[in-house]
Every structure is written in C-alpha cells, then in structure tokens.
Amino acid sequence: MASRKDAVKAGGRASRAPLEEALAPGMRAPLYIGWQLTNACDLACVHCIEESGPGRAFKDELTREQAFRILEQIKTEQVPYVAFSGGEPFLHPHFLELAAFLGDAGVSLKVETNGRHLTEAAASALRDHGVRAVQVSLDGATPEAYRKVRPSGDHARVLAGIRLLRSRGVEVEVNFVPTRHNVHEIGAAVDLAFSEGVSGFYTGRLILAGHAAKARDLAPTQEQYDAFFACLKAKAQEYKGRMTVRYHELGIAQEVRYRMANPAALFVILPDGRVKLLNALPFVCGDLREQSLTEVWKAFLAGWKSPRVADFVGRLEADPGLLQGLHRWIPL
C-alpha cells in the first residue's frame, strides 16, 4: 500500500504487508487473558487438570483490591478479551462485580463455568453485564455418562441453566472433555448442544495432568479417539453455518510445540496473581501483585524463547508424565 509521506521520505513503503495473520512482536499487551479467579470448585471432576475442588482455593488468592488493580490495567491497555474460569468462577466472592467492571469497560468477557450456578438472577446479571459468551462444561449427552466424569454433577440442572441463559439472549458454548466414560456420547452431545441453542461446541483430547493424571484408565483408547474425531468431523459438516464444532486433534505435546513456535497473544492469570505461559505448562513468567501487566507481557514473550521451556517441550512428547508436575510451578 502507499506509505505515509514521512515514510516515503525515509526511503519507501511500509515494509510489512498491510494485513498479516500473525502476532506482532511489538504488541503492548495481550489480546486475550484467561483468568482463573479461584481454584475452589463445588465439583471434583475426575479429569480436572487444575486439581480444583471443594476447599481447594489457594490460601493467597487475590483480594478484591488486587483484582481491581489488574482490571484497571486491562482497561487502560485495551485488552479486548478476557475469560473468567477457575475452579468455578461463580464461587469467587466478587465474580459478578468483576464481570460488571469489564462490561462497563467494553471488554468482551467469556465465563467458563460448570453450569451449577446459572440461576435466573445469575443469567440476568450476565446478560446485563454484556457477557459475550458463557462456556458450560457438559461432558455427556446423558446424566449417567456425565456423572461418571463429574461425580456429584447434575446434568438436568446444567441444561436448565443453559436454557435460562438462552432465554435471556446470552450466547452459550459447550465444552466437552473426552474420557473412556463419555467418549461414546460425543455425537449425541453435539446434537443436544445444538438443540439447546448453543453457538459453539469445543473439545479435544484429554490432558493427563492434575486429577486426570491420577485416575486409572481414564484416557480414551486410540480406537475410541479415532471414532470420536471421525464423528466430530461429520458433525462439524452437519452443523456448518449453524453451530461451530471445533476440536483439537493434536496431542498436548504437539499443541505446546506449536504454541512455542507461534505464541498466542494470551496469558493465564492464576488465582494468586501469578501468570503462566500456558495452562498446560508449569512455567510462571510474572506476578501481577508485584509487576504491571505490560511488564509481565514482556516477560511472557521472552519466556516462550527460554531454553528451559524449549527443553521441557522437547521432552514432553517422549515423557507425557512431565505434566503430572503441572502444579509445581517453575518461575522463569
């Protein structure tokens, strides 16, 4: 394209293409923040990589004031997109207040929930705060399969919550984690999501970390995975243009290797304010209690180039057991 007059004087056109699908190294802040508000959850799912559960909140989770200091920086640096997760975000004492702040600031917010707290009041509040989407974990088409992965979960209650959200015009997405207990229900689960007015269905491979690493025979067999992905491929075609069906076939080792070569503009805030490179990696690149968002962002970009990260990722394919130490964080 034609260049600015001053650029012409300096010797020609702008060097970069007008539009590139790529992360620019000079970006001032992340574009997407995944924020685990608390590690507490009222379910104890067999596949949870965060090892969340009842009474599992960190002792030093961010205070309201600390959380708001981060929110102010998100607003100032114009981070366009935040996802609140956990644990279970509804169990955070200031969850709706934090969501309201982001709504007022014009930041798109996604809420990732187990779906147990979607009351009428909650659904209305999420709508009023302009939440872009609520991603509900629904790992089963039937209560039986669902309860095998979420032992005290209530399938009907989650569906009722989804309906309340939809009745208020809130966009709903579904997340499905495959295990041997529910993998056979994938087709019916996609159909169920569509029938409930869900806009996106997201799934991939089970990550053997956290609780999932401790459970026996939880991962689907290769044969089951083959059938699972074949079904998803067909469902993606079937619902094309009506509901997004997105799935990651790559294993976590390949996924992380890809991320190392192509870091996303996303970082993950832990409940205590520390920041991780990626959910599925143990590396911590900063602490938002002590550093600014932009400082941590720079550390994040540098962190992906760290030889320690490269070494870990290089060993991961041969030794997936490395992820069992996901919660023994390694500062960079």
Add this chain to the structure above:
Amino acid sequence: MGYADLIRRAWRTGRFAASVRSSGKKGAAGVRPGESRGSIRGEMEEIVRRESADALGFLAPRGEGIMKLAPFVKFREEKFGAVLFETRSEKVFTLNPTAADVVRELLAGASEGEIGERLKGRYSDPSGRLADEAKALVRQLRDKGLIAD
C-alpha cells in the same frame, strides 16, 4: 457543537478534530482544553463503534452503506499500526500503519469508495494506486470475516 452534531459531522466528513473554537471550551460536546486531535479521534471512533446501529439509521436515508467490524472482532491501536483480534477463533491480524488508517476510516463511516479519497491527503501516492490498494484491503478484510456491511 452538541454531542449528536459532533458525531454526525464526524461521520459526514471523516474528520474528528474539534474546531479551534469548540476545543477551547468545556461543553456538551465533551471537548476539553488541551485534548489532542488523536484523543478526540479515539473517543469518536469508540462512539462510532458503540453506536453503529444509530449510524446505520442516520446514513440509510442518504443511500450510503457503511461497514463496521464484524461481531466479535476487536481493534486496538499499536505503535506499529494496529491489530484486529477475532475473539471466537482467537486469530490475530496485524495491520501496518496504512492498513490501520483504512480500518479507522471504515470505523468512522467511510464507504469503500470514499476511503482512497480520504487517505490521499495523508499519503504520497505517486503510482496512483492508493484507492485500488485500499479497496483490495477492504476486500481482504471482508473475505476474512473481519468487517461486515
């Protein structure tokens, strides 16, 4: 100049700078002494984004189509130009300074045909291809689902 008039003028002309007279006093237009052209422009762009539905209603009688960012697409200024972020696919698109200007003009309500004309005042265009290149970029943005009519 009132708030609504300021918006309408901005959409009509693509110029966001307050007049010397209006920028020197506090008032309903929200223009404060010392505000830079850039800050006023940023504020106006935000208003245009937020109230694009009103913009459509305003422009429709004049027969002009306007484009806007597709749902779930976010625009952020950067030192190197700008970025577009598609929040559903999480795809990041980097814009060089010229492309960033094209998107700003789109957000300000310029039609595809008007963009080249508006940019001519700001860019050297010895090859005379500026307007065509701007149109090509708009097509690219549309093909990638980043803007919508």
